[in-house]
Amino acid sequence: MFAAGMIDLKNGSCMLDLFEPRFPEAKLHDHFRLICSDPAYAKVLPVIQSWATGLLDRKGESHKFIKEFQSTFNSSMWELYLNRAMGDLGCSMDYSKSSPDFVVRGPGNYEFNIEAVISDQPPSALQQKTFTYQYLKIRGALKLIAKIRDKLNLYRGANGKKHPYSSLSHVRGRPFIIAIAPFDSNISLFQNNELINMVLFGIAPPVLTGPDRGKQERIGSLLTPSGSPVKMGIFTNDSFKEISAVFFSTVGTFGKAVVESGIERLVRSTRYRVIEKDKLEAGSEQWQVGMRRLQRGPLDFLSALRWDNGSQISGADMYIQHSSLHRETHLDGLQVYLNPYAETPFDPEFAWPLEVALNYYDVESANHVAPHPDGALVSRQVFEPTPYSLRVLLESNGFLAK
Template sequence: MTFDLFTPQVETARQHQVFRMLLDEQYAPERAVLNAWARGFEDRDGKFVQEFQMTFESGLWELYLNAALRGWGLSPDMSFASPDFVVGEPMPLCVEAAIAAPAKGGKAPIGYSIADIPDDFTEFNREAALRICNSFNAKVRRYRNYYSTLPHVADKPFVIGIGAFDRPLAHFAASRPIFAALYGLYHDESATPRGARRVVSYNVSSAAKSETVDIPLGLFCDDQYAEVSAVVYSSLATWGKVRALADNPLAKTVYTTYHPNGDDIKPRIKATLKAAYEEHLLDGAYVLHNPFARRPIAKGMLSHARVAEVHVATDGELLIDAPEDFLLVRTLMSVRERA
């Protein structure tokens, strides 16, 4: 079953600005990417298309997870109303999509000005970790109160997929907030001396939500969330990912990408014109396993040559299996000609 993402179903005033932009003919390659992500996906409640056209980010992330699961060689059974994805073969798996959304009254993730560029990345990452925890906890409550009672969910590994859309430039946070949220480990660039060979890292157990309220971090550091098998996370499955994958070689766009650089704490940076730029669907994605999971994911089920997969050793060390050129951050700059 296929459905039409791009015939407007809501009036223009209620359409998300990226959706309105996508209707322009020049973005036909980007529409093709989203239609490809939607293959096999079904609008089970009859509201997905309208919500996609109005809110965009949550629908974008759900479509991305649909494509990612198929990139892992999995075929979700869309006959179930919930959770979002139920996989039967080769091993059972349930996946629920969530986004780290802006705090109430916070700025939307799309569009930014110079004023939005953070001057304090520690604060930027703290707030991002709080938004991740908020989304994670909401899905855990839903699992405990409802999903776990469903016969097609019971006794299956349960994964939460979290996309970072909590503010303008959310992709700058990269993996810092998800490592703090799940494993209580924070890499602190602001505390790292110039010329250091390693980024200063330390354990964190909470982050301040307000002057009187702290939110626990290190959600995978004990068995309190044993029903969650893993988290799939990306800060780069955004409009930028759609543009990166679009077959539009004539676009006047430069992609600046950041990659690990061996033992050097400074990343390797590349600038590439669109015509020569290549990016994989799963570039920038993390699979973060819960060492206390009651139902761990079968070994290798979510492994992929382009993905960073994180396990915890018996001594507590994080074991990260990632490609040498793993995509840490991607930014793009386009030139638009005026008549």
């Protein structure tokens, strides 16, 4: 554990310790209790602490944030991830403002605001029930749209809110972004962008095999458990025009800190691959259409899928590796969705780093436009470095017969 007050050598200031317990053990979140008690995570704690630089300087807010981090964990981890991510985007934050969550100044003094939220898990009694994968997907999408709507209501001042975000001088006339991450089930971090595409653009996942490969069905609405329809595709019209963009990630989690710490783990990751056919080298094996599985080293496995996509070869690389072989930046896996109907559009000239995946909706063609870069991180999970974990990973991903 760190001392109660840490010295930030870079800024010369005293930083409050995220990991100094503020509650009796019984009230600490399970994840917080685990990472503090397990010596294997000793190198992860300072990584997370570094993400908090500046965030804990808010007067009257820092102690509240630490308590929430220790008692609820996931929502605070998401804010910590975003805090560091904004710095990596070349932005600074005005921590003197208590809301929205991030008052941001980017390069060229470009200003925008971010409100962070997660889709959380249901009560533990419901978590213990067994649900179908399809049910969990529908529930996950409904949770995402509900959380986005809740934050939009804070902006609009619905339900009698006295000081809506739209009334704040540092918010008016500037882009308003909602940053959301899914934590609603044990499989939520495996979804890539499937559910957020459904929520924002009203499209189903692409067909991966057969003559309809790449085709995406339209989804107009989903039904709640009570049978009420909830419209999908909120960025295909002006119903959510106050939201300029949505930031989304399934990897801006505790696992990101684990990877950045360099501790020993097994890492399963998937990266999007794409190349223009006119840039292909003759006989290039890595762009060969079809599926290839190979072992490249003692703890280095690659499953490469490629398909012909007209003028391009597209696909995905799935790795199972020792953490010493895995490379990942803090911004890897961050997806940005721009709202074409935004009343205050996000600057189209903003200089996004290459690893950030941008998503647009073409109003004229009614299509999702996703110019994701080759190598964009799609998903990543970390596992205990044990023979059992390795065997399960290899069996479940087709490297070993079950």
